[in-house]
Amino acid sequence: MTGAPRILPELALSPSALDRSSWLRGDVTWVPRLLDDESTQVVLARGDLLEARTDGSALVRHTPAEVTVTTDDIVVYLGADERGRQHLGLVRGPLEDEHRRQAPGDGHVVGGSTRWAGLRDLGLTLDPLDVALAATLIGMSHWHRAHGYCSRCGLPTSVVSSGWVRRCSGAHESYPVTSPAVIMAVVDSRDRLLLARNASWPQGRLSVLAGFVEPGESLEGAVVREVREEVGLEVEAVEYSGNQPWPFPASLMLAFTARARAGELCFADDEIAEARWYSREELRGDIRAGAVLAGGMPISVAYHLIERWLGEPIAALQQGPSVSR
Ligand SMILES: [Zn+2]
The missing domain is CATH 3.90.79.10 (Nucleoside Triphosphate Pyrophosphohydrolase)
Structure with missing residues (x-):
């Protein structure tokens, strides 16, 4: 392997263009404040899929006013971009589950200029910020879906710490693990x-x-x-x-x-x-x-x-x- 770079260049999912500001997650007012701020950017995941522009060039951004957060939705604080704009991820159930329940949507029409796409599909076309948002949100979506019940006592868990911790009524906490x-x-x-x-x-x-x-x-x-x-x-x-x-x-x-x-x-x-x-x-x-x-x-x-x-x-x-x- 002489002459080849020792570290692989440009792995598609490696960019770290997101400031996760993890110290803000524990503030219980942080997500409500971001949902009240029209400059907040909200991106959506349903199961394995992300809402993206049809050409795959970017995730679709919503203002908080454009999305209706239901009790079934999970809001995850993702972090800030280099211009200081704050990003929330909204995790919803997989599309097929929603169709099965015939739950009403949030009024946002998907079609025309937007589509639901997986990270494997989008990873090569999104910019570094959106790759980081997408990889984080998909990972969190998987984790939330798999941890509805406490692994220690079996009680249902609820979401705390801006979407980064699940806690049961017995105060056991679980964290996303990689x-x-x-x-x-x-x-x-x-x-x-x-x-x-x-x-x-x-x-x-x-x-x-x-x-x-x-x-x-x-x-x-x-x-x-x-x-x-x-x-x-x-x-x-x-x-x-x-x-x-x-x-x-x-x-x-x-x-x-x-x-x-x-x-x-x-x-x-x-x-x-x-x-x-x-x-x-x-x-x-x-x-x-x-x-x-x-x-x-x-x-x-x-x-x-x-x-x-x-x-x-x-x-x-x-x-x-x-x-x-
Ligand atoms: Zn427990």
Whole structure:
């Protein structure tokens, strides 16, 4: 990997253009004051989806007067932009639930210039501020939906601290938790890249290995363990390569490179259906043939790890003249 930047540039979900001003969350008057202030910007999430402009260029902003906050809605204080404008997120149930209940909307017509879209869809087109707002709001939406009941006593929980804490009547509190996951580009002594297909993926889809960090484990330890578990190889020279939030539903992806010691690939773990070493020429050929999705989408860390190793844009190969679909 000589010549390539050690830290991956421009991971789509990494920008931190949002001042979260977390010390303001505990003030019980803070969200009501923001809802009374017409300069406050309100963005909406329904389940996994965000309200965005049809072209994906920005999240839709509402003034507080334009939205009706019901008792089913969760208001989350997201933070301020660099001009000091304050942002609230309004978390609502998934669209299909709303249709099932036939609940009235808030009068805002979605259609024409706006649509509901997921973060994977919007992550490459939003600006850094909106990426930060979107990733935070989607992560909080997932967390709120999964924590309606106290994990310690089972009582229903309610929302406090400007949307950042859930508390039951027994005063147990729960906080949004992010799970670190490692994702690693493993090369061999000939600088070939290891790509694998997860057992749940369709034929032809390959990516680098990844897995969650376990309690008590370092990031480097997780890289070594995951590679050993999934393909039976020992790795060394484990180096950090960057990170980005991955709120699907609650991960932080930490990228690494590692070099495998000599050994045979073996799939003791049934998580991996197949894996093999790729030379750059082999991977170029497979991408041109449309057979390899190579890490999925440009929004993913995997895509950038593979692209950096490859040394040329994956998209250009996919759009090449010999692509067959
Ligand atoms: Zn409780």
